Amino acid sequence: MRALLQRVTKASVSVEGRLIGQSGPGLMILVCAMQGDAVSQAAELAKKIAKxxxxxxxxxxMNRSILDTEGTALVVSQFTLAADTTRGNRPGFSQAAPAAEGERLYEEFVRQLADQGIPVETGAFGADMSVELVNDGPVTIWIET
Known part of the structure; x- marks a missing residue:
């Protein structure tokens, strides 16, 4: 699995102009399940991010975790993190997990993160979303299992 973390003072996600999730201070987490990923990778990613x-x-x-700060997380599915830009000018997304598997692993990641004691809100899997955030630092970190 891949995740892009952004330390934020606040973040929100809307679908068709309706607010569906928000967070902050804490983390905005964009997450993508890749071909061949398993539940164990969702758990590994959640534990890594929590600590x-x-x-x-x-x-x-930078010496405290989201758990230490009692921060919150906004988790949004982002299949474009699987983009392959090595050929041509149009990214390919064949490395992303199929939609049904991606959704299952996304939901498992959200569950695992919440099980770590982090308050979590989410976007809507597969929806066209609008995301707003105020990046704190800025701190942006890429994690791959």
Whole structure:
């Protein structure tokens, strides 16, 4: 699985002008299931993100996790993280998991993240969404299992 984390002061996602999820301060997490991914990778990714020390401590160093800060997470499915741009000018997405499998793994990731004790809100899998966020830092980190 692939994830792009953005440390945020706030984030929200809307579908057709209707707010469906919001977060902050905490993380905006874009996540993509890849061909061959399994439930174990969703669990591994959730555990890694929950413990990742990317929030500032009292000395201003990135030394605290989202758990330490009692932050929240907004998780949005993002199949375009699977983009292959090695040939031509149009990205290919054949490395992404098929939609049904991608949705199952996305939902499992959300469940696993919530099981870590992080309040989680989500986008709508497969929907055309509008995402707004205020990136804090900015801190943006790519994670792949």
């Amino acid at each position: 990742l020390r990317i929030f500032k401590d009292d000395a201003g160093k």
